[in-house]
Amino acid sequence: KAGVTQTPRYLIKTRGQQVTLSCSPISGHRSVSWYQQTPGQGLQFLFEYFSETQRNKGNFPGRFSGRQFSNSRSEMNVSTLELGDSALYLCASRGASTEAFFGQGTRLTVV
Amino acid sequence: SQELEQSPQSLIVQEGKNLTINCTSSKTLYGLYWYKQKYGEGLIFLMMLQKGGEEKSHEKITAKLDEKKQQSSLHITASQPSHAGIYLCGADMGNFGNEKLTFGTGTRLTIIP
Numbered sequence: 671k672a673g674v675t676q677t678p679r680y681l682i683k684t685r686g687q688q689v690t691l692s693c694s695p696i697s698g699h700r701s702v703s704w705y706q707q708t709p710g711q712g713l714q715f716l717f718e719y720f721s722e723t724q725r726n727k728g729n730f731p732g733r734f735s736g737r738q739f740s741n742s743r744s745e746m747n748v749s750t751l752e753l754g755d756s757a758l759y760l761c762a763s764r765g766a767s768t769e770a771f772f773g774q775g776t777r778l779t780v781v
Numbered sequence: 782s783q784e785l786e787q788s789p790q791s792l793i794v795q796e797g798k799n800l801t802i803n804c805t806s807s808k809t810l811y812g813l814y815w816y817k818q819k820y821g822e823g824l825i826f827l828m829m830l831q832k833g834g835e836e837k838s839h840e841k842i843t844a845k846l847d848e849k850k851q852q853s854s855l856h857i858t859a860s861q862p863s864h865a866g867i868y869l870c871g872a873d874m875g876n877f878g879n880e881k882l883t884f885g886t887g888t889r890l891t892i893i894p
Binding site: 674712713715720764772 | 814816821822823824825826829869871880881882883884885886887
C-alpha cells in the first residue's frame with residue numbers, strides 16, 4: 671500500500687509570492703491534516719479536511735488556506751509569502767480508527 | 782508555555798544503555814501518540830495510547846500512559862544506533878480524534894558507540 675505522498679519535496683519562493691503544496695493520502699483515507707514545523711515553534715496544526723470539508727483549524731492567519739478534492743487529495747496554499755513561512759510542511763492522512771500516517775514533507779524556503 | 786512538555790530536550794546515550802523520554806500535560810489527554818522523526822523528514826508512527834495505565838511495547842521500545850492520562854513515558858532498552866532521531870509526543874487535547882494533534886517540542890536522541 672502506497673504511503674502519503676507530498677509534492678514537491680523542496681521549494682524556494684520569494685517574499686510576496688504564493689505557493690501551493692500537494693498531499694495524496696493513503697488510498698481509502700478520507701482525513702488529511704496539515705502541520706507546519708519550524709525550529710522555533712515546533713510542529714503546529716494548520717487544518718484538517720474530511721470529505722472535502724474543513725473540520726478543524728489551527729491558529730494561523732488567513733494567508734494559509736487549503737482544500738480537499740473528491741479523491742481525498744489535498745492542497746494547501748500560502749499567499750503573500752513571508753520569510754517566517756519557511757518551514758517543513760507535513761501532511762498526515764487517517765482512515766477510520768487508525769493512527770495518523772505522515773508524508774515526507776515539503777521543505778519551503780522563502781527568500 | 783507549551784501545552785505538552787517533553788523532557789529532556791536532547792539526550793546522548795551510549796549504545797546498549799537504556800533511556801527514558803517523558804511527555805507531560807496539565808490537561809487530561811484523550812489520546813497520546815509517539816512518533817520518531819529523522820531530521821527534515823516525515824514522522825514515523827511508533828505507538829498510540831488511549832487508556833489510563835495503558836502500556837505498549839514494540840521491539841525494544843515501551844510506552845506508558847499514566848492513570849490520570851496526563852503523563853507518558855517512552856523507554857528504550859539496550860539502545861542501538863538505529864534508535865537515533867527526534868522523538869515527538871503528540872496528543873489529542875480536546876477529543877478531536879487524532880486529526881488534530883498537539884505536539885511536544887521533541888527530544889533529540891544521539892547514540893554514541
